[in-house]
Amino acid sequence: MSNSVKIEKIKIDLKNGNNLVDINFNIDTSTAIIGESGSGKSLTLKALLDLLPKELDKVVNISSNFNLKKDQVGIIPQNPFTSLSPMTKIKDQFFCKKEKKKEILNKVGLNSWVLNRFPTQLSGGQLQRVIIAITLSKDLKLLLLDEPTTALDEINKNNITKLIKNLVNELNILILYVTHDIESIIDVCENIIIIKKGKIIEEGKTKDILNNPKNDYTKILIESNFKNRKFRE
Numbered sequence: 646m647s648n649s650v651k652i653e654k655i656k657i658d659l660k661n662g663n664n665l666v667d668i669n670f671n672i673d674t675s676t677a678i679i680g681e682s683g684s685g686k687s688l689t690l691k692a693l694l695d696l697l698p699k700e701l702d703k704v705v706n707i708s709s710n711f712n713l714k715k716d717q718v719g720i721i722p723q724n725p726f727t728s729l730s731p732m733t734k735i736k737d738q739f740f741c742k743k744e745k746k747k748e749i750l751n752k753v754g755l756n757s758w759v760l761n762r763f764p765t766q767l768s769g770g771q772l773q774r775v776i777i778a779i780t781l782s783k784d785l786k787l788l789l790l791d792e793p794t795t796a797l798d799e800i801n802k803n804n805i806t807k808l809i810k811n812l813v814n815e816l817n818i819l820i821l822y823v824t825h826d827i828e829s830i831i832d833v834c835e836n837i838i839i840i841k842k843g844k845i846i847e848e849g850k851t852k853d854i855l856n857n858p859k860n861d862y863t864k865i866l867i868e869s870n871f872k873n874r875k876f877r878e
């Protein structure tokens with residue numbers, strides 16, 4: 646049986662009882678969570694990483710059909726500029742031996758010259774590649790992606806989207822990709838979940854939902870995503 650993670654319940658409330666997130670879903674292969682700003686994407690990821698702030702009430706119930714250790718969960722964050730330790734050379738932020746560092750850097754389109762640099766000496770696109778390489782240097786079973794291209798300019802955004810597509814197709818691990826940008830998850834995620842105000846609006850196979858959205862909110866999200874793209878071209 647292939648690996649699967651069951652998010653049986655993530656319920657997050659403010660102390661005054663107002664609900665922020667109330668969802669359940671499975672990750673069987675690769676799943677995208679799509680939602681506008683404030684829809685609960687980051688809180689969902691924080692719940693999975695056990696990083697929710699103390700001031701929130703939470704019920705987090707997750708199970709898996711395999712032994713998933715904490716250090717087998719990796720995250721590619723939104724902002725590459727604040728994700729690495731600024732005073733430590735790149736080579737000392739990896740979790741593997743020198744040869745493997747070089748091999749993984751090649752995979753993300755970088756060479757070993759970056760190893761002797763500090764994070765501040767790299768561009769946003771280069772930094773995000775380094776972070777992807779560092780994350781992949783661990784023995785991962787579940788990879789979380791938190792809007793990994795949002796902080797990048799258009800060229801880097803396209804390049805990193807392509808890189809993620811290639812890597813994810815090559816890797817045999819579970820993927821949860823949260824973003825507001827539907828285009829970036831086409832060809833990456835098999836399944837898609839649309840959320841609004843912390844609740845699931847619609848879910849299914851990515852192809853089915855994009856070709857035949859049932860919910861009006863989903864239709865608007867898809868339309869606005871592709872309208873934006875045409876506008877930028």
Ligand SMILES: Nc1ncnc2c1ncn2[C@@H]1O[C@H](COP(=O)(O)OP(=O)(O)OP(=O)(O)O)[C@@H](O)[C@H]1O
Pocket residue numbers: 659665680681682683684685686687688689698700701825
């Ligand atoms: N610590 C907190 N205390 C109170 N409210 C919070 C807290 N963290 C998040 N929220 C609220 O919960 C809702 C969901 O926030 P979340 O950060 O998960 O949204 P998001 O979908 O990731 O948005 P974005 O795309 O802008 O990052 C928002 O209304 C936010 O204001």
